[in-house]
Amino acid sequence: MQHLLSWGFFRYVGQRLIMAVLTLWALATLTFVFMRAVPGDPLTRTKEIPATVRANLEEKYGLNKPIFDQYLIQMQRMFIQGDFGESFRTVDRSVNRMIAENFPASAAIGIFALIVGTTVGLGLGIVAALYRNSLIDRIAMLLCVIGIAIPSALIAYVVQYFLAVFPLTHLHVNPHVWFRPVGWGQFRDVILPGFTLSLGIITLMTRYMRSQMVDVSFAEFVRTARAKGASTARVVALHQLRNAMLPVVSLLGPIFVGAISGSLLIENIFGVPGLGAAYFNSISNNDYNVLMGLTVFYGGFFIIINLITDVLYGLIDPRIRFG
Amino acid sequence: MVLKSAMTRGAAAALFLVAAVLYASGVRAEQKSQDQRALSQEVYFSAGDEPPSMDPTKQADTISSMWLGHIFEGLMSYDPAGNIIPGTAESMTSSEDKKTWTFKIRKSARWQDGKPVKAQDFLYSWRRLVDPAYASEYSFIAIAAGILNAEDIISKKQPKENLGVRAVDDHTLEVQLSRPVPFFDSLATFQVFYPLRRDIVEKFGDKFATDPASIIGNGPFKLAAWQKEQSMRIERSPTYWDADKVRIQAIQSPAMVKDSQANFNNFQTGGIDYTTTSSPEIIKQAQAAKLKIQTFPTGCTTYIAFNVRPGRPFANKLLRQAVRDGVNRSEFVNKIIGVPGYKPTLGLVPDYMPGSKKGMTYRREAPVKGRDADYPSSQKHLQEYLAVSKQTQAPSFTILSDDGTLAKKFVEYWQNSLAKLLNTEVRVESVPFKTRLQKSRDGNYDVTLSGWCPDYRDPMTFMDLFTAGNDNNMTGWVNKTYEALIVKAANESDIAARIKLFAEAEALLLDESPMVPLDQTGGAFVVAPALKNMRHNAFGFSPDFRYAVWDSQPKH
Numbered sequence: 001m002q003h004l005l006s007w008g009f010f011r012y013v014g015q016r017l018i019m020a021v022l023t024l025w026a027l028a029t030l031t032f033v034f035m036r037a038v039p040g041d042p043l044t045r046t047k048e049i050p051a052t053v054r055a056n057l058e059e060k061y062g063l064n065k066p067i068f069d070q071y072l073i074q075m076q077r078m079f080i081q082g083d084f085g086e087s088f089r090t091v092d093r094s095v096n097r098m099i100a101e102n103f104p105a106s107a108a109i110g111i112f113a114l115i116v117g118t119t120v121g122l123g124l125g126i127v128a129a130l131y132r133n134s135l136i137d138r139i140a141m142l143l144c145v146i147g148i149a150i151p152s153a154l155i156a157y158v159v160q161y162f163l164a165v166f167p168l169t170h171l172h173v174n175p176h177v178w179f180r181p182v183g184w185g186q187f188r189d190v191i192l193p194g195f196t197l198s199l200g201i202i203t204l205m206t207r208y209m210r211s212q213m214v215d216v217s218f219a220e221f222v223r224t225a226r227a228k229g230a231s232t233a234r235v236v237a238l239h240q241l242r243n244a245m246l247p248v249v250s251l252l253g254p255i256f257v258g259a260i261s262g263s264l265l266i267e268n269i270f271g272v273p274g275l276g277a278a279y280f281n282s283i284s285n286n287d288y289n290v291l292m293g294l295t296v297f298y299g300g301f302f303i304i305i306n307l308i309t310d311v312l313y314g315l316i317d318p319r320i321r322f323g
Numbered sequence: 324m325v326l327k328s329a330m331t332r333g334a335a336a337a338l339f340l341v342a343a344v345l346y347a348s349g350v351r352a353e354q355k356s357q358d359q360r361a362l363s364q365e366v367y368f369s370a371g372d373e374p375p376s377m378d379p380t381k382q383a384d385t386i387s388s389m390w391l392g393h394i395f396e397g398l399m400s401y402d403p404a405g406n407i408i409p410g411t412a413e414s415m416t417s418s419e420d421k422k423t424w425t426f427k428i429r430k431s432a433r434w435q436d437g438k439p440v441k442a443q444d445f446l447y448s449w450r451r452l453v454d455p456a457y458a459s460e461y462s463f464i465a466i467a468a469g470i471l472n473a474e475d476i477i478s479k480k481q482p483k484e485n486l487g488v489r490a491v492d493d494h495t496l497e498v499q500l501s502r503p504v505p506f507f508d509s510l511a512t513f514q515v516f517y518p519l520r521r522d523i524v525e526k527f528g529d530k531f532a533t534d535p536a537s538i539i540g541n542g543p544f545k546l547a548a549w550q551k552e553q554s555m556r557i558e559r560s561p562t563y564w565d566a567d568k569v570r571i572q573a574i575q576s577p578a579m580v581k582d583s584q585a586n587f588n589n590f591q592t593g594g595i596d597y598t599t600t601s602s603p604e605i606i607k608q609a610q611a612a613k614l615k616i617q618t619f620p621t622g623c624t625t626y627i628a629f630n631v632r633p634g635r636p637f638a639n640k641l642l643r644q645a646v647r648d649g650v651n652r653s654e655f656v657n658k659i660i661g662v663p664g665y666k667p668t669l670g671l672v673p674d675y676m677p678g679s680k681k682g683m684t685y686r687r688e689a690p691v692k693g694r695d696a697d698y699p700s701s702q703k704h705l706q707e708y709l710a711v712s713k714q715t716q717a718p719s720f721t722i723l724s725d726d727g728t729l730a731k732k733f734v735e736y737w738q739n740s741l742a743k744l745l746n747t748e749v750r751v752e753s754v755p756f757k758t759r760l761q762k763s764r765d766g767n768y769d770v771t772l773s774g775w776c777p778d779y780r781d782p783m784t785f786m787d788l789f790t791a792g793n794d795n796n797m798t799g800w801v802n803k804t805y806e807a808l809i810v811k812a813a814n815e816s817d818i819a820a821r822i823k824l825f826a827e828a829e830a831l832l833l834d835e836s837p838m839v840p841l842d843q844t845g846g847a848f849v850v851a852p853a854l855k856n857m858r859h860n861a862f863g864f865s866p867d868f869r870y871a872v873w874d875s876q877p878k879h
Contacts, residue, residue, distance in 0.1 A: 093533070
């Protein structure tokens with residue numbers, strides 16, 4: 001732990017935080033450019049809004065200002081006041097409130113998926129590697145291929161039907177304790193969408209962990225440990241696993257952000273009140289503030305998680321020094 | 324061992340985190356089973372999405388309208404058969420020229436906090452609608468309604484106090500129109516004309532209508548709970564003047580799910596009592612489960628829109644007529660759309676538009692000549708076209724379409740069938756939805772599939788679409804006779820004469836064929852058999868549970 005509290009460590013974190021702000025600003029600027037390059041604006045409707053009415057709306061939202069002014073206003077509001085502005089679609093709702101109210105639901109299924117996905121994925125990967133080319137290994141790899149090949153919407157429907165609709169309508173299980181096909185507010189409601197979301201993580205983790213374990217098993221320190229007469233369990237747990245885990249840890253950050261950033265399909269199918277729908281709608285409605293706000297929010301999240309991952313890396317791997 | 328205990332601790336902490344996050348994320352309310360709901364007269368359904376706004380003046384999308392239609396009530400309302408009846412007003416009188424309308428507001432009308440509904444509440448709400456500073460997207464309805472000075476106020480030429488509306492006393496509202504608007508009674512049912520309480524709006528400011536505390540309506544239900552993107556619940560209001568007739572005690576959307584398959588699954592397991600089944604796949608499942616599928620019109624007309632500007636393939640009327648007569652609307656509706664509730668149409672104005680006499684529809688008074696899939700007539704026009712233009716083949720052309728799943732399916736059908744019909748090459752340009760809108764507005768296309776949904780209950784909402792000044796007329800079609808007929812109809816106060824003018828204009832439009840009507844849109848739904856009297860309106864809001872009732876226990 002000594003090296004963590006060193007001057008070098010603080011300087012390292014400080015530098016990373018400054019970089020984080022710059023990265024976020026660049027992200028926001030690029031988002032602004034792309035957002036405005038897309039045809040239409042937040043007031044584009046299938047039925048055109050009459051010109052006089054449109055003029056009033058543009059004035060109200062500041063859309064009639066020169067585009068550079070709009071950029072400055074948005075950046076200033078976001079980075080200085082910490083206010084993402086209001087949605088053009090769900091009028092009267094600020095993006096900050098949207099995040100506060102709906103991010104927890106996305107995060108709940110995301111964290112659940114991460115726990116299940118990592119545990120099962122790592123376990124499956126280890127077993128597959130230890131019993132390489134056995135039946136278990138083949139089955140695990142087959143499941144991975146299926147997991148990659150089938151679109152997540154289809155998996156969600158299959159999960160919803162076979163784990164909720166079928167048991168309720170045909171097996172007459174007690175609806176008060178069994179999974180609800182659609183619903184939110186109780187712990188049981190996290191399980192189906194969380195499980196669906198975890199399948200992608202399982203496939204990724206299994207394949208990655210398996211290949212890392214196989215690589216490490218040929219490493220010289222493993223051979224040395226074996227030669228010393230260490231038991232297989234000890235070799236696997238202390239030598240193979242620990243070293244194979246290192247690259248996997250670096251994957252956890254991006255996977256975590258991916259998992260909590262809301263899946264439109266899964267949230268929509270299971271009735272999870274997350275941010276997935278809002279994010280998707282913001283793109284199709286040119287809802288500038290929501291699109292910008294959520295992009296910067298997730299971007300910031302990603303940067304911070306990456307920073308934490310790097311620090312954790314140092315904890316697990318004593319070879320890494322900050323400074 | 325160290326690793327294992329660290330992992331166990333980590334997992335325990337993470338599970339705790341999930342629980343904490345879940346707790347922070349929303350209601351922990353118990354949900355009732357269908358039997359319990361029937362006993363307590365509650366309805367569960369899926370509203371489909373978060374309402375964009377619960378401020379009646381701000382938005383008029385279908386989801387907001389549905390909730391607001393239960394929470395508020397306009398001067399006029401709809402009865403279970405869809406007729407216009409007095410709502411918050413007990414009577415309505417119009418002057419001979421249909422330019423002055425007087426509404427007497429019920430003395431028994433109450434807001435949900437017990438205060439009486441006054442004429443001033445309507446006056447306040449209507450002035451807010453046209454206030455340019457407030458900038459309601461739907462303020463144009465006040466122009467369509469012909470309310471005196473509305474247009475000048477919206478374009479900042481006059482102050483909002485000059486709006487042609489006056490509270491004569493607490494219970495009398497007088498409306499001055501700039502031209503005869505015989506359908507003003509149907510406009511008076513519309514959500515942007517609901518009353519609003521000045522004290523409530525001003526008290527909450529930006530937070531008005533964002534939670535149950537900041538919404539006080541005058542309708543049969545009051546907002547009881549609203550969890551954003553998750554659930555919404557309204558409960559019967561005892562202060563409503565006609566509360567005795569309201570049997571349903573509460574209406575709840577336990578989840579705001581758009582996905583129709585998920586909603587159908589939820590319906591099948593008794594999680595909700597009603598859902599729409601508006602896709603062929605779900606219709607099949609509902610049929611397999613032996614459910615009764617019911618249909619309703621959703622009000623819009625879909626058509627093929629031509630670009631008639633010079634130099635475009637369909638600049639020539641004869642070629643357009645060949646398409647008009649040759650398309651097989653029934654095949655398109657039944658085989659390609661595949662949702663009961665849709666129906667083929669030869670005319671632009673939908674079948675439900677009222678006619679001049681009570682009980683009559685516009686369509687029965689103004690039938691359309693011609694028939695669907697009249698192949699010989701189509702060939703005759705095509706041959707005439709080839710002879711006149713001295714061509715041996717019809718020109719090739721491109722259909723502009725967006726890249727949505729449904730749009731792709733539809734355009735593929737039209738690509739094949741129009742190629743066969745006109746014996747020419749047909750290409751498809753598939754672009755994102757907004758690009759399609761932009762291109763069609765710029766007149767940068769040959770042919771596209773388009774449609775129109777009504778703003779109010781009068782043929783005019785369809786007919787003025789094809790006037791030169793209309794922003795939504797993308798075809799480039801301009802016809803002096805047509806313009807004159809529409810202007811004449813707009814100033815005609817005699818209803819029968821008006822219908823005649825519309826019939827004449829529509830016949831001219833269909834003869835010229837800048838567009839070819841295909842179908843009238845519809846929807847299908849399934850509902851728990853014991854839940855009776857729920858309604859769908861082509862106008863106003865849907866679904867309408869105001870008159871609904873559970874008449875017995877649901878059967879399993």
